[in-house]
Every structure is written in C-alpha cells, then in structure tokens.
Amino acid sequence: MNKGPLLFLGIFLTLAFSWTGIVLTNHLTVGQIGTYIDAETGTAFPQAVPGLAQQGKRVYQELGCLYCHTQQVRRPGFGADDLRGWGERQSVPRDYVQQERLLLGTMRTGPDLMNVGARPLNAEWHYKHLLDPQITSPGSNMAPFPFLFEMRKIVGQPSPKALQGLPPQYAPPAGFELVPTHRAEALVAYLLSLKHEFDYPESIPVNTSGGKK
Numbered sequence: 001m002n003k004g005p006l007l008f009l010g011i012f013l014t015l016a017f018s019w020t021g022i023v024l025t026n027h028l029t030v031g032q033i034g035t036y037i038d039a040e041t042g043t044a045f046p047q048a049v050p051g052l053a054q055q056g057k058r059v060y061q062e063l064g065c066l067y068c069h070t071q072q073v074r075r076p077g078f079g080a081d082d083l084r085g086w087g088e089r090q091s092v093p094r095d096y097v098q099q100e101r102l103l104l105g106t107m108r109t110g111p112d113l114m115n116v117g118a119r120p121l122n123a124e125w126h127y128k129h130l131l132d133p134q135i136t137s138p139g140s141n142m143a144p145f146p147f148l149f150e151m152r153k154i155v156g157q158p159s160p161k162a163l164q165g166l167p168p169q170y171a172p173p174a175g176f177e178l179v180p181t182h183r184a185e186a187l188v189a190y191l192l193s194l195k196h197e198f199d200y201p202e203s204i205p206v207n208t209s210g211g212k213k
C-alpha cells in the first residue's frame with residue numbers, strides 16, 4: 001500500500017500545529033502591541049533609545065554580556081527579582097517593542113540589567129566596574145574588560161574623560177591617562193538607557209496574594 005499521502009498529511013499536520021502554536025498564537029496575542037501614550041504627558045513609552053546607546057547595544061552583544069545577564073524581570077512573588085532591586089514590576093511584551101533584537105538572556109550569573117539605568121550607578125562607576133569589577137565590587141566573578149580603555153600620554157591638557165580616583169594598582173603612571181574608548185562610552189550609554197519603570201495598564205505590579213499592589 002502506498003503510504004505517501006498519509007505520511008505527507010502527518011508531516012503537514014505536525015508542521016501546521018507547531019506553526020500555529022509557536023508563530024500564529026504569539027502573533028495574535030502580542031504582535032499588535034505598540035507604544036503606549038501617557039495621557040498626562042503625551043510621551044510615548046517605551047521611549048526611543050539614543051543613537052550612542054544603540055551602538056552600545058552592539059558592544060553588549062559582541063562582548064557576550066548576555067551570557068551572564070538577563071533583561072527580563074519576573075513579577076513580584078514569582079522569584080525574588082523585586083526584592084533584589086531588579087525592578088518593581090514584571091517585564092511585559094510592551095517593554096521590548098522598540099527593540100529589533102531582544103537580549104533576554106537565560107543565565108543570571110550577575111544581576112538582571114533590565115533596569116540597571118535606574119540604579120544609583122553613574123557612568124564613572126560603570127567605567128571602573130568594566131575596567132575591573134574588583135574596583136567597585138570586590139570578590140565579583142564578572143570578567144574585566146580592560147581593552148575598553150586606552151592608556152595614553154597626556155599631551156597638553158588632560159582629557160576631561162580620563163578616569164579619576166583609581167586605586168594605585170590601576171592608576172596610570174605620571175604623564176599618562178586612562179581614557180574610555182568609543183566602545184566603552186557607547187556601552188555605558190546603553191547601560192544607562194536601560195530603564196523600564198513606566199507602569200502600563202497590563203504591567204501593574206501584582207503581589208503574592210494575586211491582588212494589585
């Protein structure tokens with residue numbers, strides 16, 4: 001007996017079923033979500049990210065930050081993300097609508113970075129942390145990224161961008177300065193741009209008992 005048509009039908013149904021489950025249902029539920037206009041200020045959220053930060057996102061991808069950091073906060077009561085200070089509310093699909101490529105990540109060797117720009121960590125802190133995490137966070141097992149900085153001879157005036165207040169073992173010798181490269185500046189602009197704090201109707205924090213906060 002020729003089982004060809006039956007086999008074809010089986011394969012077709014399997015593919016159609018998975019396509020419906022993986023592509024179609026997601027497209028129907030989240031495919032139409034756009035930015036949200038805040039009625040009070042008229043501002044659209046999530047806000048567009050400046051160009052330098054866009055370049056920094058590529059640096060983030062190239063350096064593999066994704067392998068140790070996620071960008072997705074679980075809702076309060078579902079893990080301890082809020083207690084760790086990673087965000088007051090869960091991440092929702094709308095948080096990502098401005099992004100062509102999502103860097104959700106799966107490994108949390110380090111903290112979630114979805115809202116790192118909202119933490120009291122300024123550019124100076126980020127530069128020192130990237131140069132060597134031991135400077136700001138002793139005992140950290142994050143990799144250092146010293147190649148994001150350039151040691152150069154001071155010619156004329158010292159650069160206003162040069163890192164200041166480094167511990168002696170990192171301080172450049174007299175007559176030299178340590179300056180962030182363009183990649184470092186872009187990466188830090190990206191980190192500072194990461195904040196998703198606006199409460200969309202669908203993102204209102206839910207507490208453990210299931211009620212609204």
Ligand code: HEC
Pocket residue numbers: 060063064065066067068069109110111113116119133137140141142143145187191
């Ligand atoms: C090997 C894993 C690993 C990699 C790769 C890594 N990190 Fe980390 N990161 C950590 C750990 C662990 C911590 C917590 C300790 C600390 O602050 O250094 C951390 C902390 C941080 C923090 C501080 C967050 C906070 O709220 O305190 C930032 C910002 C950060 N990493 C950015 C980056 C960036 C940007 C990259 C890529 C250039 C990167 N990390 C790559 C492991 C990693």
